[in-house]
Amino acid sequence: MLTLVLKKLLGGVFVLLALVAICLALLRSVPGGPFDNERIASVEVQAAMAARYGTDASYTSQLRRYLSGMIKGDFGPSFQYADFNVAELLRAALPITLSLGALGLSFAWLSALPVALFAANHPGGRADIAVRALSTGLLSTPKFVTAPLLALLFASTLHWLPSAGLGEPMWKYLLLPALALALTQFGMAVRVLRGALLDAADSDALKAARARGFSAVRLQTRHLLPIALPTALAFLLPSAVAVLTGSAVVEQVYALPGLGRALVSSAFNRDYTLLLGVVVSCGIIVLVIGWLVEIALLALDPRRR
């Protein structure tokens, strides 16, 4: 077990190092530098900027400096937002993206479960067809369409929730974006869960349980779900990744200061340090979720141990 954990940790560190090295190389190869600003009028000012942030250094020395800082938790100063260092910006943005993602995922999967159960219990029926049509519709509607539509309905027309930005209480401002994120995921979750439930219903284990004459409720909760969930759980990782990438769109639409927004603005501003910080954070989140899913699968499914 210990070797497995160590292997996973070492693999994770390697992935992160590769991520930083590739990202920095890509950033440097993209035309347009952080201080290619329309309004800087003098050569002296441009030179002072480059010296201040060390952008005139070579790739290897930049990478070395960045990695040695990263080990100490220092991601360097933001090129674009001169008053903050990257660690602070990440600290401000992470809770927002994590709350948004957690809310979106919970909305999607928790509401998908009863719907999928219902559809799986009536396979091929009208309800099943309707559920499948709904999930396909939601899955194929991009977030940049659903997000503004939700804002138009619940904020601009009904005035139930704020239309954008972040204030107190935070949940009010996160509700609509989380819903926008959840809709696509709901579509996916329903399909995955429905498939897993139908497979589980056909399994020998369930047939055996049915033969023992258990009640419908007991069959579903104690036998059907434990067989179906591990299959569905394996989809939680891609779902979490989709939420993370999708939050970039949703955060833009709802003006939420999360990681997604930081990613977009840092890419346009060539804010190397902030962009690397966001990439590393997202990398860590994906790795950790991957590990958690694996642990959960090991716990749920004895065959994997």
Add this chain to the structure above:
Amino acid sequence: MRDVSFTRSEKIGNLQRVSKTLFAVILSVFLCELLHARTLQRGNGPEPDSLDPQRGQSLSAQNILRDIFEGLTREDAYGAIIPGIAERWESSSDGLVWTFYLRSSAKFSDGASISANDFVASFARALDPKTAAPYATQLLVLQGARARLQGGTTALGARAVNAQVLELTLNQITPNLLARLSLPVAAAVPTATIARFGALWTRAENIVSSGAYSVRTWRPLATIELIKNPHYYESDSVAISQVRYHVTEDASEEARRFDAGELDLTETIPPGRLQQLRARFGSKLRVAPSLGSFFLGLNLTGPPLKDNLALRQALSLAIDRTRIVEIVTGTGEEPAYALLPRILSGAAKPVHTPRTVNEARAQALYQRAGYSRDRPLTIELRYNTSLLNRRLMLTISVMWEQVLGVQTVLRQEEMKVLVQNRRAKRITQAFRGGWNADLADPLDFLDIFAPDSTLNTTGFQSQKYTALLETLRRTTDPVAAQRLALAAEAELMAAQPIIPLFYYTSKHLVSPEIAGFVENSLDHHPSRLLRWTQP
């Protein structure tokens, strides 16, 4: 019968109790009032790059910096320069030495007096290469400033005669000195606080400001909340006690928040025609001419535009500006045929020439340049990604095609890439250009095309132009200055390094509950000048 009369001490005790209760009631009412004091909600575009007045460069930073910092001079609601921390000033007969008399009541937000020494230290910091102040160039008129910016230790032309009197010595006569001194880069900064907190000095918990407001909270990429600075010398006349600036990166999202009542004042308006927007927003829509010029830049250092004035003129004449402002931009812009906005240069309205005449002239010039419909010009037109730019460039390429038969290759680039390519002048041919003024001064525009300017992306060079600019820089008489500015502009346009298209307008949505919002050419609207229509 019980005696109900009070003894003297009891009376005093009662009085004290009554007055204590009254005081508590008044205090709680006051506190409630304070807590519920209405906050002005302002849309402000992208996250400001810094709240350090010497390092903030973006328009969004400048908006907030004008609220929290102040220099020797400042602007009134119309954009005119008025006394700021200096209550008056005088200059020597040669115009090279200026003496500023500071208000004795001027204080930082921590209550410390603002002295002439603070300004000397502030200017020195702005010109220190370690500060890397993007606007440091505006202070290069001070003696010794350029050497300082290059890392030297030359004496700077800023001296505190005493705590209240500041003397500035200039390299040369600078007619727009007072306007330069109103910019955030020339504001008084708390050097002691900066020394104490270093890079962390602009944090809400550390920052000490010199303007009408101070910073209460700063949530990066979301909001910055300001509160009235009680030590500001004119705090009594500041009507709005709290202001919250919101990061609003998308114009449609900003308009949606305005519609939902979450914003009182927006930074811009969503795209659309003026008529439709008027129908949607009515009198809340405020559009006015501003000091911005949109043009196409032409690279004079390489083919096909180098040494081919006739071709450049033909390309300019083939574009129908009136149609562009009516069909493409559509928010009240004025067609442009020269660099300087007319509200700045005072130039007369250009005489209308029928399209057919312009097109015939364009075709004749195109022929003279060596091209024809059978042997058409192929030209690259670069622009930075935006919906408006794409529509504009497409329209222009169609006009060139229809009038001259020119084949245009449209190249869409990201802003940073375009800036780099324009500056390098290696691969550019025609490209999107433009300028928004920092100062209401023709030189702010004309200086872009000075031979040593890094903003001169066209490669335009003319000795006559340089000489005219040199004279203009030293001309204090406004009439003579206007004549010189127009002459310099004419010299520039004769070489046609740019194709002016239109002059920008400022566009905002303003809640009817806000009074004191005055459209001005620089589009500056400090919160201290705004107030609620119903207190």
